[in-house]
C-alpha cells in the first residue's frame with residue numbers, strides 16, 4: 600500500500616499475499632521524474648541503476664534510495680492488476696514458515712505492550728493478526744480477495760480499501776504494524792504521519808522493510824532481489840528508515856534482523872525472478888512437489904530490518 604504525499608491519498612497495494620512478488624512486468628507507460636527526494640526534499644540526486652525501465656536514484660543529502668519515475672495511485676493500481684503472484688508463498692503449507700517470523704515479532708511486541716488495540720496495515724489474509732491472541736485486532740487491505748478472507752475471521756475490523764478511507768479515529772491504536780508495506784510507497788512520510796495520527800500517545804509503530812545496504816545488496820547491486828520497480832518504490836536502510844520515522848514524529852527505539860524460514864523451493868522460485876526459464880526455475884520445478892523442496896531453511900542475511908518506534 601502506498602500514499603500519495605501531495606494529495607494525502609493512500610493508493611493500491613500488491614500485498615494480497617503478504618511477502619513480495621518478485622516478478623517485474625513490462626512497464627506500459629512512461630512516467631515523469633520526481634524532482635526531489637521524497638524524504639528530505641533535496642533536489643541533488645544521483646543515479647545508481649536502471650532496472651525494468653526505471654531509474655533507481657539516491658538523494659545526495661539524506662542518502663535515501665528511491666525510484667525516480669513518479670507513479671500515480673491509478674497507474675500503480677493498473678500495474679498491480681497485471682501482476683503475477685508468488686506460486687509458493689501463499690500455500691497453506693507455508694503458513695508454518697510465515698508464523699516463525701510473526702511469532703517472533705509478537706513476542707517482542709508483547710514484551711513492550713501488554714495488549715490493546717492493534718492495526719496491521721496491509722494485513723493480507725490476516726496471517727499476522729492470527730497469532731496476536733488476546734489483542735483487539737484490526738486490519739486494512741486493499742486487495743479484495745485477501746481482505747475478504749481476513750473479514751471472514753475479523754468481520755468489519757478488517758477494512759477493504761486504503762487507510763485514509765478506513766474511518767479510524769485519531770489516537771485509536773496501541774500498536775500499528777507495517778510489514779512489507781513501506782517499500783511499496785513512493786511517498787512514505789505521508790503514510791507514517793497518518794499512522795502517527797492513529798496511534799495513542801506513546802503508541803508503538805513496527806515497520807519491516809528490505810535493507811538496501813546489507814552486504815548481499817551491496818554485492819549484487821542492481822540484481823538485488825528487492826530492487827523490483829515499480830513494485831518497490833522506496834529502498835531503505837537503518838539510517839533512512841530512522842530519518843523517515845523521526846520526520847514523521849516518532850522516536851526510534853530499536854532495530855532487529857529477524858530470521859525468516861523458507862522452503863528450498865521458495866528460494867529457487869525467488870531466485871528465478873518469476874521467469875519461467877533458466878536454471879533456478881528448472882530447480883524450482885524439479886523440487887516443487889518433492890520432500891526436498893520442503894526442506895526448511897533459515898534465512899538471515901540482514902536483508903530485512905524490523906524497526907520499533909514510539910509516537911512522541
Ligand SMILES: [Zn+2]
Pocket residue numbers: 636637638639640641658659660661662663
Ligand atoms: Zn533526501
